[in-house]
Amino acid sequence: MSPESSVTKLPDYREQSPKVKERFERFHKRPVVLEVKNLGRVFESSNGPVTALEDVNFNIKRREFNCVIGPSGCGKSTLIRILAGLDYPTSGQVLLDGKPVLGPGADRGMVFQGYTLFPWLTVKRNVMFGPMNAGESETESERNARFWIDMVGLSKFENAYPYQLSGGMKQRTAIARALANQPRILLMDEPFGALDAQTRFQMQTSLLEIWRNVEVTILFITHDLEEAVFLSDRILVLDAHPGRVNEMIESPVPRPRNDEQCVHPEFLATKQHIEHLIHPPESRSDTPLRITRMTDPDDTVF
Amino acid sequence: MSKKRHTRPWIEVGREISSSRAGILTAISFALPLAIWSLVSYTPFIWHPDIRLELPASRADSTSVYVTGDHVGKDFFAEFQDAIRAENEAIERGETKSSRRSNTRQIRQVASLAIRQGWLNADQERDTEAIFYIWQDLATGERVSTRPVLSEENLYLVQKNWTLLSAAGSEYSRESIPSTPLYKLVPQGRPANPDYLPEPLAVLKAGINAFTNEIDEGETSMAERTLHSVKIVFSGFLVSCIIGIPLGMLCGSISFFSRLIEPFVDFFRYMPAPTFSTILVAILLANDAPKIAMVVLGTLFQMILIIAKTTRLLDNSLLEAAQTLGASQKQLLFKVIGPGILPNLYNDLRILLGWAWTWLVIAELIGVKSGLTEFIETQGRWRNFDQVYPIIILIGLIGYFTDQFLAWLRRPLFPWLGEPIGPKSRAVISCVAYVPNWFKDAVDRRQPNPPRT
Numbered sequence: 128m129s130p131e132s133s134v135t136k137l138p139d140y141r142e143q144s145p146k147v148k149e150r151f152e153r154f155h156k157r158p159v160v161l162e163v164k165n166l167g168r169v170f171e172s173s174n175g176p177v178t179a180l181e182d183v184n185f186n187i188k189r190r191e192f193n194c195v196i197g198p199s200g201c202g203k204s205t206l207i208r209i210l211a212g213l214d215y216p217t218s219g220q221v222l223l224d225g226k227p228v229l230g231p232g233a234d235r236g237m238v239f240q241g242y243t244l245f246p247w248l249t250v251k252r253n254v255m256f257g258p259m260n261a262g263e264s265e266t267e268s269e270r271n272a273r274f275w276i277d278m279v280g281l282s283k284f285e286n287a288y289p290y291q292l293s294g295g296m297k298q299r300t301a302i303a304r305a306l307a308n309q310p311r312i313l314l315m316d317e318p319f320g321a322l323d324a325q326t327r328f329q330m331q332t333s334l335l336e337i338w339r340n341v342e343v344t345i346l347f348i349t350h351d352l353e354e355a356v357f358l359s360d361r362i363l364v365l366d367a368h369p370g371r372v373n374e375m376i377e378s379p380v381p382r383p384r385n386d387e388q389c390v391h392p393e394f395l396a397t398k399q400h401i402e403h404l405i406h407p408p409e410s411r412s413d414t415p416l417r418i419t420r421m422t423d424p425d426d427t428v429f
Numbered sequence: 430m431s432k433k434r435h436t437r438p439w440i441e442v443g444r445e446i447s448s449s450r451a452g453i454l455t456a457i458s459f460a461l462p463l464a465i466w467s468l469v470s471y472t473p474f475i476w477h478p479d480i481r482l483e484l485p486a487s488r489a490d491s492t493s494v495y496v497t498g499d500h501v502g503k504d505f506f507a508e509f510q511d512a513i514r515a516e517n518e519a520i521e522r523g524e525t526k527s528s529r530r531s532n533t534r535q536i537r538q539v540a541s542l543a544i545r546q547g548w549l550n551a552d553q554e555r556d557t558e559a560i561f562y563i564w565q566d567l568a569t570g571e572r573v574s575t576r577p578v579l580s581e582e583n584l585y586l587v588q589k590n591w592t593l594l595s596a597a598g599s600e601y602s603r604e605s606i607p608s609t610p611l612y613k614l615v616p617q618g619r620p621a622n623p624d625y626l627p628e629p630l631a632v633l634k635a636g637i638n639a640f641t642n643e644i645d646e647g648e649t650s651m652a653e654r655t656l657h658s659v660k661i662v663f664s665g666f667l668v669s670c671i672i673g674i675p676l677g678m679l680c681g682s683i684s685f686f687s688r689l690i691e692p693f694v695d696f697f698r699y700m701p702a703p704t705f706s707t708i709l710v711a712i713l714l715a716n717d718a719p720k721i722a723m724v725v726l727g728t729l730f731q732m733i734l735i736i737a738k739t740t741r742l743l744d745n746s747l748l749e750a751a752q753t754l755g756a757s758q759k760q761l762l763f764k765v766i767g768p769g770i771l772p773n774l775y776n777d778l779r780i781l782l783g784w785a786w787t788w789l790v791i792a793e794l795i796g797v798k799s800g801l802t803e804f805i806e807t808q809g810r811w812r813n814f815d816q817v818y819p820i821i822i823l824i825g826l827i828g829y830f831t832d833q834f835l836a837w838l839r840r841p842l843f844p845w846l847g848e849p850i851g852p853k854s855r856a857v858i859s860c861v862a863y864v865p866n867w868f869k870d871a872v873d874r875r876q877p878n879p880p881r882t
Contacts, residue, residue, distance in 0.1 A: 233753075236754070260754065260760050
């Protein structure tokens, strides 16, 4: 293989096909669901204050699928915890439908990487947890739970306990549980991070299908570039130390998405651009490992 | 062709042993101490530092009188035998003075032997006439003692004594008792362990007797004592649970209560509960109340701290997940923390119930002594240790089987843990499987159904 052909010239990630362009024009007319204004979070530590997030500003539109990506230590998790109301900002604010977020609530569902299903409840009871606590009747919430469980494809397991489920099935249950509350926004904190590659791809496809059919806005944290490009309308790239918004990228990859798109030029261009943002070429360490040859000189593997 | 089965070694680091092997080891774990106990008890050369007397023994130069069944040291016993032989030699030489009175006492030397052989009734201990004929039968060989088998030395002495006794005729009369001194039988005995280590069979027999013996009116039967002790333990434990579980859960889940309650509880538990016994009696008077209060005092403070810790161990992400699902503070407590810590709480309570049993002994000693402890106390004072051990073992067995039973209940109570189900718990489960179902139905019935629109 010649060096020229191995590096094909990729298009600019900002070049959108007419169809995608037209879609984003409609997209920008949608109302804002979530607004993050001048958000900052400083942690007090024994070595003095540590700034996790600084002056973060962005909007999420209605029924947008947004991925947040960034190097480790960029405050992705802090950001999503503040959005969920599990942590608080030290400056700025979060507005949901124009109203400030002051604590956790059923209007912001969350799916965690560690599943966090209630082990003492069956799949069905887990999904019924939110609506029942909100005062919905048993019969009503059971009927709704069956609907959501069916949507994530777990009808056969509605009476199983979490310990009987695989990782993917647990995360499907967690998604159904969050959706059963019909939240304004679904926050997902690296939900597929613990799954094997094949299950992860199935989950991504299922999630896109659900998102297409259900009235829900998704903010999805990941550290997987392909996952971000494959799922998103827009990708929020954060910098680390302190966590700041680097760029809000509009994905040029057309919808509906499928696995063939993973080798399309616009997909690769977007991925490469994010790669450069997160790991700038100058920051990469290219020092080779100091390895002494310990095999026979003739004993070569290549 | 025979298939070669792959067998695992018995001893392997970090690997669970098969359930059949585990069963064997459990059996051995009980059989081993029992075997050691039996070995020490029934093999004379292992220990047996004492002699258990089979004939009564008394000597002229000492006021202490030993009766059949008493324990004496081996050296002391040999010395004692020599002293008696010396006394007999003195009698032979005519150096000893005597009276009818002292000879009557000598005649009774064989009373305990005769009673043990069943030749006399227990109330004939002082029936000189009856005992007189026992001497005759022993001397003529009419009766032969088997427990103990009399030594040659003693048989010879019996015959010499009978010669003296029958001097005035072989029919008993007040005059039959001679005024010339009678010979003393040389003490006989078997090697034995000290009285504080009775034999397994003696303990078993005493244990069976303790529960089957007819009791006099006004006395407390062993079954009543056991029930009383169980009542004290469980009442105390129940009161502790009613106060301790909610407080522990509050401390473990809400920092406010943790800071408010735990420091004092932490301090209070270092004050030994028994030191409060007189105060408890003064407040609650003499019946069961101060005893129950003692068990409460002993378990409650530990319970609060242990349950607080267990509550803190609950995965915090479950609480966060519940909050993002809109759970209120109250719902977090009752719908997440409650069920979430239940399996661990259940284990804590099993351990704490064991603690409650240890407080029982002290509890039953305060105020008016009662229950099993009173029996242990009394019999122990009389050195009837063969009576004491069955009761100690009984308390152990009650505690152990309660705990095992509760352990077996874990599976049906907490099906969501997915714990493997052992063959021995199957029986227990089938007996009590309806309990959680009944409980669930009861909970379901209580769910409010809002009016249909």
